[in-house]
Amino acid sequence: MADNKTKVKNLLHYSEVLKHLPRTGWLQKGIEQPESVAAHSWQMALLALFLSSEEDSGYDFDRVIKLCLCHDMAESKIGDITPTDGAYSSKASAEKAAMAEIAAAADFPALNALWQEYEAGQTPEARLARDLDKLDMYAQSLDYEQKFPGKDLAEFRRSAATAIKTDLGKKLLAEIVK
16 A cells, blocks of 8 residues: 555646646637646536535535546546547546546545546436536636637537536526526
8 A cells, every 4th residue: 555645646646637638629629728627627616616605405515526526537547538539439438447546546435436426427416516517518618709709619508508407507507698
């Protein structure tokens, strides 16, 4: 078993990768210097934090924030694979293996458990975190269209809007759309 210094260094290594890994979908649409995967996860967590102070919804927002922060950790090993990528068909198994490796390297099994919860989408918190993932994409598409006139990113908004499942997610989407 690795000592604490090594565990922390390992975890920070994967985190650093995410801080500098651009979101592939935006690159594919010609957005220069798009948000990083870590920026996306941070904004999801910030939305969850905001909701925690505004809503008496019965959600465990500490858990939602944790799910948001770790949901894309596997991308630090496998990259940001989009549905248009050839590797998309094997993404789930690659992510599972990557998360097991990351959690083991940091001796942080809770990280893998949170990722598995997010992926399964069976808990209310996981469903809300998944909605926040889509809400962030929706909001980011609006931001990029404003910054890059002439870019049509409506497909991201259509995809996001149809994927949002929770009542709270739908309520937040309505606020963003106004």
